[in-house]
Amino acid sequence: MNAMDIAVGIFLALGCFFALTGAVGIVRMPDFFSRLHPAGKNDTLAVTSIMIALLIRTVEYDYHWTVATKLLLIVGIIFVTAPAASHAISKAAFLDGLKPWTKPGDTEASNE
């Protein structure tokens, strides 16, 4: 158990935590737009944290630089595509006329 093991554990735990909060957020949030928020952001960060942990593990023990490069590519692609996908979904819903949720009785915050 050296420092690298601890770093790997911390990053894996962080990734699991963000994935769990994302899942809770999708169930808990009141409407479509606020549900996209945990779905898009937390998954990106969760995947990135887990990939960083795997990256440290791969390079530390096996020196598999090909695998490390592939993991970095996965991180880069997730970072570009996941926000773009949630942006596209939310914009499509907004242009289709779906109104964002506001607190019942809260007239000040609503768009109308």
Added chain:
Amino acid sequence: MKDQVILRAVVKLMIPPILIFGLYVVTHGELGPGGGFQGGVILAAAFIVYGLVFGVDEMRKILPRKVTDFFAAFGVLLYAGTGVYCLIAGYKFLDYFPISGDPGRAESWGMILVEWGVTFTVGAVMVTVYNEITEGTGPGDQPDGEG
């Protein structure tokens, strides 16, 4: 879709990596995870995502129907041709041995030919399916035109 700046930028950025990844999946299908079907679907996904963002008509300009029709048939010809060539050379269907004198090399070459056949057909058919379900939705489409 002309005003979707973020989508257009991301799609322009992602299409070359998608194509390269598709080719990687096809060529490494012999040794690792992947293969002709998966690679063909990924290659087709690059064109489909282009069509989704820039419009079906733009996609049909870079990949006309004649080309997808040709490759859909050409892949089957490549696959079956590899098999029938072995059959004509006196071995079983898709036996690979007559392709080269070295058995290992013959199997590699035969597998690569078959994988590329699957890739061409699957990719072309995927694009054709996308073409068919978007038939008549593009601004340049005639209701009863060829598309």
